[in-house]
Amino acid sequence: MSSGFFRGTNTEQVKHVNAEQKIIKEMQKNKRFPDHYAQKVDMSKVSMDVMKPWIAKRITEMLGFEDDIVVDFCVAQLSEPGDKGLDPKLLQVNLTGFLERKAGPFCSELWQHLLSAQESPVGVPREFIDQKKDELKKKKEEAEKVQEELKRRRQDLEEASKLERRDPPSREDGGRSRRDDDRGRDDRGRDRSRDRRRDRDDVAGLHFCRGA
Numbered sequence: 456m457s458s459g460f461f462r463g464t465n466t467e468q469v470k471h472v473n474a475e476q477k478i479i480k481e482m483q484k485n486k487r488f489p490d491h492y493a494q495k496v497d498m499s500k501v502s503m504d505v506m507k508p509w510i511a512k513r514i515t516e517m518l519g520f521e522d523d524i525v526v527d528f529c530v531a532q533l534s535e536p537g538d539k540g541l542d543p544k545l546l547q548v549n550l551t552g553f554l555e556r557k558a559g560p561f562c563s564e565l566w567q568h569l570l571s572a573q574e575s576p577v578g579v580p581r582e583f584i585d586q587k588k589d590e591l592k593k594k595k596e597e598a599e600k601v602q603e604e605l606k607r608r609r610q611d612l613e614e615a616s617k618l619e620r621r622d623p624p625s626r627e628d629g630g631r632s633r634r635d636d637d638r639g640r641d642d643r644g645r646d647r648s649r650d651r652r653r654d655r656d657d658v659a660g661l662h663f664c665r666g667a
Contacts, residue, residue, distance in 0.1 A: 479544045489563045492543045496569045498536055502578035506533070509568070509583070517557045525553045533569075 482488060511526045518525070532546050547562040554561055571580040 475545060475548055478548050482544070482548075487559070488544055488547070489566075491563075491566060491570060494570055496541055496543075496566070497573050498533060498541055498569075500573040500578055501533075501569055502572065503530070503534065505579050505583060506568070506572070510565070513561060513564070514554070517554060517561055522553070525550075528553070 507526075507530055510529055511521075514525050514529065515521050529546075529550060532549060533541065536542075543562055543566045546565075547558050550562060551558040568580040568582065571582065572578050575581065575584070
């Protein structure tokens with residue numbers, strides 16, 4: 456083992472690390488990293504159970520297809536930050552081979568969420584919490600609209616039922632409504648009155664004839 460090398464480190468790994476550091480220095484010189492990369496993230500304060508779905512969804516959106524290898528690689532970088540802690544610049548350089556020019560926007564967005572998550576008591580970015588609140592609010596509003604519609608329909612059915620009990624509609628099979636029955640009784644009553652008057656007139660005429 457050569458002097459200055461750590462146990463388990465080979466020449467190829469050292470060359471790779473040196474190449475990464477060279478790229479990082481060059482990008483720093485050209486101001487290719489956002490300012491919030493200067494802030495540190497303590498991954499022990501971040502809920503990876505919440506971050507993993509977001510990482511998978513965001514990488515899929517950027518690539519245009521699902522790629523478990525890229526997702527797993529990114530998650531591994533976050534889960535095993537190393538002795539010096541998680542370096543967002545190194546993360547961006549490592550992901551550039553997969554995401555190319557989209558590695559910068561992805562890592563910048565990811566780092567902002569991680570910074571927000573470590574400030575949360577539950578390790579969840581504030582934006583995620585706000586989104587969840589909005590989703591719950593929309594679901595509650597939709598549920599209330601459904602309840603209002605059901606209430607309106609029940610009221611309509613109750614009103615229709617009251618009208619039917621008060622004035623049942625005529626049936627197509629020959630049945631008549633109560634109003635028709637009342638009208639028929641009135642007509643029959645008038646007919647009987649006319650018959651009684653006719654009988655009285657006939658009796659009076661008969662007496663008149665006999666008297667004559």
